[in-house]
Amino acid sequence: MRIGEITPRKARDFVASWPVYARDRGSPLWMNPGELKTLQESNLRGQLELVAAFSPYYREVFRREKVAVGEIHTLQDLERIPVTSKESYLDNPISFLLVVDPPDPLDVTYEITYTSGTTTGAPAPFFNTAYDMFNISLQLRRMAEISWMTPEDTVVNLFPYGSLPHIGFYRTIHFASTVGMKLVNALVGKDAPGFALHRSVDEALGLVELHGASILAGTGRYERRLIMRGEQLGTDLSPVRTLMALGDTVPEGMRDEMRGHLHGAADVFVNNGYILTECQGPFVECCEFGGNHNPAPNIYHIEILDPDTLRPLPDGEVGLLAVTHIDRRGTVLLRYVVGDLAAREGGTCPYCGRSGDRLVVRMGSTYAVRAEEVIRVGGKLVNPEAVRNQLAGVSGMVEYQLVVEKEDPRNAFSPDRLIIRMSVAGRMRQDLEEEVIGRVCEATGIRPKVEFVQSPEIYDPTLALKATRFLDKR
Template identity: 35%
Template sequence: MDCRQVQDAALRSTVARLAAAHPFYREHWAGVDLAAVRGIDDLPLLPLTTKAMFTAEPERFRLEPDGSPERQLWDIAYTSGSTSAPAPIYQSAYDFHAILAAQVRMAEIRGMHGEDRIANLYPLTPQPHGAWTRANHAAAVLGATVVCGMSGTSPWFGVTRRLPEVADLLVATRPTVLWGVPSYVRRVVDEVTRRGGTLPDVRMLAISGEAVTPAMAAQLAQLLAAAGAPDVVISNSLGASELQYGLVECVAGAGFHNPVPELLHIDAVDDDGLPVPPGTAGALTMTHLDRHGTVLVRYLLGDRVEVAHDACPHCGRLGGRVVAHHGRSGRSLKIKGQLVDTTVLEAAIAAVPGVADHRAVVRLLDPADPLSGDELVVQVCGSSPPDRVAAAVKLATRVTPAVEFTTADALFPADERMKPRRFVDERPALESRT
């Protein structure tokens, strides 16, 4: 049976299961002829599911327990909560074993193996989050050694480590893989070298959680070379809390592969929810094909991407891969009278050669006067001239910013954050600004 036949059979089973026991889709699919959904090609017959729908009622996206082992609760992870309150994602026992299988496939694709010594540099978060948790589970199923940096926040017992302690731990344990958010990985490696340490055994960076610009990749390679690791593979991935695993590259530039097409279908769709032609950007959707806890169908992840369904020319894998990423659906707001898409703003800054890291801040000219004018301040670290940064931002947004040069430590002093906040609006909330 080929890949598409496996997916078609799994989708038919899932649709039947959800129609019987999924509180949200029983209602959302009212009036849909579910008997006509015979395979992946029929997915457009089902309406799209938005992130707002899920985060508003996450409990209604969990299959009703029926006493079977497949639906017994194993664990709960939460979304990062960057745009809303964290929403629970329920893993049944079946789902957790599937996540382990996905981690094995991810490792095969990116070249990670059981002989590796993995440094888990994701932060410990107040609520369980997939990044820190699943990196440890990946090491377990691979038979690899893992050491946890344990940055993050522990509001109750203070069991986390600060940056210098994490750096010393890595020097002592000599990892071969550094796994985490790229901006924090960079800070750790920089701290190692500043403290006179080395990381001679590192052969791979397994990174996810934020876009990696060419400048950031070059800086990571340079820092690792200075730390005694001159030949390191940077293995990028595209992750989502709703997946509990990631789409990964076999080689740089080959696209982010779906590691388990028997469990997941991905596609890019237009504004009407129809798949776009190859080479065309659309909204990234995911459909769980074989889950028993939280289940999402035709779910909009918020990314603008191009998806290819042919065999990868490098590794030959099928199952869909994201071959181009055009950013995330942004939030538009007024800055200095101009309507600005924050996604466009962040992309414009990141694309400037020499910008290693950045943050955009909107603040009032007079903090004491909430009705005063505002200003856009772009804070960057790197080597790009400030006029080049300002020109790129003005071209993309029609707003001329002030540019401040600073350090990564000053930009993101709270290294416990899962993802750096690259846009901060310090103004009082006003309806006229949205």
């Protein structure tokens, strides 16, 4: 699906033609923006009442900061509540869990997922009650609707089956189930000692071929590797029509490259959704680069904040993404600063006509950049996005990582230097080195030093959902 190939009319006809979507008359996505705002603000007031009564963390914040919850009626009033930092959450995740008393039958804790580990801390638990699970299931069915999935699809789940429950693996099960499509869980990843469970890339490819998968769901990086291996092995991937490429940013060059390895299948929809534990599923595209739709504006409210003042920015400007839960019962976060830079737009989508927030492309060809990744090297501001775009289509490069360090690590005043570590397959190192230096120079104005390494030294997909593309050793 590309911009220009879809219209609001086409999207409505699609919804009408599949009973699983047509019967969803309460979908917030098809409300007009005014109706949606009324729903969001009503949900917000209900959420704040619960938080004020049952959230150990926010009760303390409201008391300390003298926040009068009863005076917060609109989404704009939210500014009266201070932002919540990642550090506060990682410090004591349990204190964000609502302790509803007396509990309703749907208040039972149903499931725990974990956030990805970050440079600022270890993975943290995120609790869902039964109420949340049912809401998330609706959210995922609407996500599938935006992505043009149907009950006739067959999805292969390529998310790692790890030792901590992450939403990538589990939400794929939920979206396939809510739509009623066939699902194969490939169980990729790394065995824990004594548990011979996981499948290799080749075995996962075998399943994709055996079941004639039309949708692959996984990280963009893993899918890229799988497709390239499939091409080498001559695997029949012709039924694949959609790549749900989540977790990593997948810029334009990489999408074209993946299509190229699928025997040039020009009509394959590479859907680079933005996935975050705090919203329990991906924001997805209705068409490539058409924006990442929040599939549940009734549950999650998105703000973009000025990184210096933490005041909300107008639509379209790049700033820190903050999430406010407006209809949750387990872990509840208000104005939670995720740590990514992004831009949003409200109103209705010009491509599919749905309401609610969409993250829009403002940096290169991706939606969000981790704020911690924007780096200063020797006085130059390096936009990692630009580097990613430059390196996405380099043939022969399997993995890469940019490292910034001091020329003399013992001397804090020595100059910075930029190193690119990379692993190579099927191409002369020297030849590749020249191309990569040229491309990085173009993106940053800095001439990097090149080091050749093995792929797992850079990124082990069995251990992390997101690769660390930049490492600051200063």
